[in-house]
Amino acid sequence: MRRDAIENREKILRTAADLMARRGHNVPLTEIADAAGVGIGTFYRGFPDRAALLDELQRRGYDLLLETLARIKANGLTGADAIEAYLEECLDLADQLVALPLRGVQQLPDDAAVNAKRRVFQAIEDFLAEGQAAGSVHADVSAADIAVCGTLIATPLPHGPEWSTAARRHLGVFVRGLRARGP
Secondary structure, three states, X not given: OOHHHHHHHHHHHHHHHHHHHHHOOOOOHHHHHHHHOOOHHHHHHHOOOHXXXXXXXXXHHHHHHHHHHHHHHHOOXXXXXXXXXXXXXXXXXXXXXXXXXXHOOOOOOOHHHHHHHHHHHHHHHHHHHHHHHHOOEOOOOOHHHHHHHHHHHOOOOOOOOXXXXXXXXXXXXXXXXXXXXXX
C-alpha cells in the first residue's frame, strides 16, 4: 500500500472506532468517511461494507491488546499487578476496542483472529498462573473473568455518572477482590 493509503486507512479505523464507541456500530459509513477527512470512494476502496470495517476493527483490537500484554510483560509485571495494568489499559483503549466479540460483534472465524484471541487469553492466563503460584491472585480467577471485566469497564453506560471515574472505581474494587493475601 502507498503511504497515503496507509494513513487514510488508519484515520478511517480510528475515526470509526471513536464514533462507534459513542454511538454504536450503526454509525453511517458516509459520516465516518467525512469525519476521517476522506472521500467515500476512498472509504469503500478500503472497506467495501460495514462488515469489512468491523472485521478490521476486531483484528486491530486484538493487535492492541497483544501489544499491551507484551509491554506489561516486558515491564516485568506479574500476577495481580499485571492484571491491574492490563485492565487499566483496557479502559484507556476503550474507544478503540469497540469491535470485539464481548462488545457485540461476531467472532471472526479466520485462523489469524482465532489465534490472536487465543494468544490474548493465554497471556492473561500466564499472568494469573504466576500470581496464583506466588499467592497474590486467588486460585479461582480465570482469564474469562479478566476479559469480561475488561469489556465491562470499557463499555460506558449511556446514562449515569462520569464513566471514566466509575470504571476506574470498579476496576479497583475488582482487582482488590482478585488479590490473595499470600500462599
